[in-house]
Amino acid sequence: MTETTEVRVPQQARSRRTPDPSRTWRLRPRGLVTHEVRERWTEAQGEFVDDPPRSVREADALADEVADALIAEIEARRASLRSVWNDTEADTEALRLVLRDYRSFVKQMVGDD
Secondary structure: OOOOOOOOOOHHHHHHOOOOHHHHOOOOOOOOOHHHHHHHHHHHHHOOOOOHHHHHHHHHHHHHHHHHHHHHHHHHHHHHHHHHHOOOOOOHHHHHHHHHHHHHHHHHHOOOO
16 A cells, blocks of 8 residues: 655745646636526526427527637637747746646647646
């Protein structure tokens, strides 16, 4: 049986570290409020019994809005990552950090976060 040892990082060292990118950016529909999207979905679903075609049209319209908002968020994140290295001569540390952020971004896109 292997015993694990907890490594403690001093508070001062923790505060200098950059935040974990998987905690600072999450894929969310840009410009949409989650609870409002859920409410709209519930309304569309609830209309199915009385008017199935209308219910499905509303679900499709909502799905279209959410997809567009997700694409907008993805594009904004890519632009943000690109701005770190594209327009300037970034040092090796900045490039290492942006590569780490790209890794987190790609992992989220493929559902491996």
